[in-house]
Amino acid sequence: MKIAATLCLLLASTEAYYFYSLGDWGGSSDSSPTTQVEKNNAAGMVRAAHGLDASKPEFALLVGDNFYSAGIAGNEYSKRFTQTFENVFDISNPELNTPFYAIAGNHDHGGNVTAQIAYSKHSSRWTYDDYWYTKSHTDNGITTQVVMIDTVTIAGMAYKNDSTGEIHSNEPHPMQARLASQLQWLEDTLKSSTADYLWVVGHYPVYSQCEHGPTGAIIRNVLPLMSKYEASGYIAGHDHCSGYYFDDNMAFVIAGAGKECCYSPDNLNNKADPGEPWFRMDKGKNQGDGGGFASYHVNATGTQIRFHKASTGEVQYEPPVIKPRAKRSMLVEQAA
Numbered sequence: 001m002k003i004a005a006t007l008c009l010l011l012a013s014t015e016a017y018y019f020y021s022l023g024d025w026g027g028s029s030d031s032s033p034t035t036q037v038e039k040n041n042a043a044g045m046v047r048a049a050h051g052l053d054a055s056k057p058e059f060a061l062l063v064g065d066n067f068y069s070a071g072i073a074g075n076e077y078s079k080r081f082t083q084t085f086e087n088v089f090d091i092s093n094p095e096l097n098t099p100f101y102a103i104a105g106n107h108d109h110g111g112n113v114t115a116q117i118a119y120s121k122h123s124s125r126w127t128y129d130d131y132w133y134t135k136s137h138t139d140n141g142i143t144t145q146v147v148m149i150d151t152v153t154i155a156g157m158a159y160k161n162d163s164t165g166e167i168h169s170n171e172p173h174p175m176q177a178r179l180a181s182q183l184q185w186l187e188d189t190l191k192s193s194t195a196d197y198l199w200v201v202g203h204y205p206v207y208s209q210c211e212h213g214p215t216g217a218i219i220r221n222v223l224p225l226m227s228k229y230e231a232s233g234y235i236a237g238h239d240h241c242s243g244y245y246f247d248d249n250m251a252f253v254i255a256g257a258g259k260e261c262c263y264s265p266d267n268l269n270n271k272a273d274p275g276e277p278w279f280r281m282d283k284g285k286n287q288g289d290g291g292g293f294a295s296y297h298v299n300a301t302g303t304q305i306r307f308h309k310a311s312t313g314e315v316q317y318e319p320p321v322i323k324p325r326a327k328r329s330m331l332v333e334q335a336a
């Protein structure tokens with residue numbers, strides 16, 4: 001009995017799982033529904049799985065700009081779901097046979113987001129429950145919760161005019177009428193969370209060194225709630241770069257080089273960011289093989305974030321481990 005119990009504990013303490021995040025991955029246009037970098041990222045996610053603990057991720061986060069250049073033009077039967085998602089993240093790879101939790105980016109809001117939500121019924125993997133929703137995964141008593149938010153509802157539309165290169169931000173969008181109800185839901189969700197690791201996931205970043213830069217409306221509306229309820233961090237895309245910040249006991253990940261790499265680091269000195277990023281992949285640095293995604297390896301000790309190159313899945317950067325929320329407040333209490 002004793003030996004069995006000890007063995008059980010040993011097994012439990014080494015038990016781990018992981019998930020991926022990828023943003024800004026959805027092809028180029030209806031006539032060019034994939035890009036080479038998008039395909040490279042899918043190949044990298046297959047390869048990286050073999051360096052991680054289990055044969056496949058528990059889930060993958062698609063953090064928006066799922067369908068360039070203007071979202072889904074038709075309805076849930078649009079060819080883009082097969083062309084841009086199913087064919088590229090090919091289910092015949094066991095490493096990719098996992099739920100993909102989607103959320104919309106600004107490009108998606110240029111089209112029919114309801115169609116993206118409705119497509120969940122037709123795919124064994126595509127999962128987009130509503131404009132905002134939450135999912136939890138528990139293994140051996142270790143829970144990761146992801147809180148998927150619609151950032152166009154918070155910050156309006158932003159886009160880069162490809163012919164002029166000009167970046168437009170904060171153009172009004174009808175979804176902004178739902179701002180208060182999303183923020184109330186976000187607060188209720190964060191407040192009631194007992195997860196060991198609690199991530200807010202949205203398209204626009206909190207902080208970014210790249211062309212689009214930090215998002216004022218997310219800093220004002222979302223960051224204070226994350227801080228109040230001790231979130232583990234925020235996972236984003238939007239800038240076609242990778243970036244990592246750690247501030248106020250929270251991690252800030254950008255992995256937005258899903259379909260191309262990379263934008264310029266125009267916001268390296270933006271005072272709204274908490275200094276320079278701890279890691280950056282952009283036009284000025286670490287371009288790797290022109291794409292990238294992030295993985296999150298979870299066990300009772302911590303969540304190890306890793307930034308991967310596309311194609312090879314090779315690790316470019318791993319920041320210090322993120323501690324579980326309960327342990328973190330215990331540390332704060334001990335220090336006080």
Ligand SMILES: *[C@@H]1O[C@H](CO)[C@@H](O)[C@H](O)[C@H]1NC(C)=O
Nearest residue numbers: 013014015297299301302304
């Ligand atoms: C937890 O995972 C990290 C890597 O992410 C590893 O270094 C550590 O040994 C693991 N801890 C346990 C108890 O398995």
Ligand SMILES: *[C@@H]1O[C@H](CO)[C@@H](O)[C@H](O)[C@H]1NC(C)=O
Nearest residue numbers: 074075076077112114115118
């Ligand atoms: C958007 O998609 C939904 C779900 O497929 C569909 O019912 C609706 O008609 C579509 N709207 C437009 C404008 O195509």
Ligand SMILES: *[C@@H]1O[C@H](CO)[C@@H](O)[C@H](O)[C@H]1NC(C)=O
Nearest residue numbers: 159160161162163164165166
């Ligand atoms: C981009 O800028 C050009 C030139 O000013 C303009 O004609 C075009 O409408 C703009 N495109 C978008 C999508 O706003």
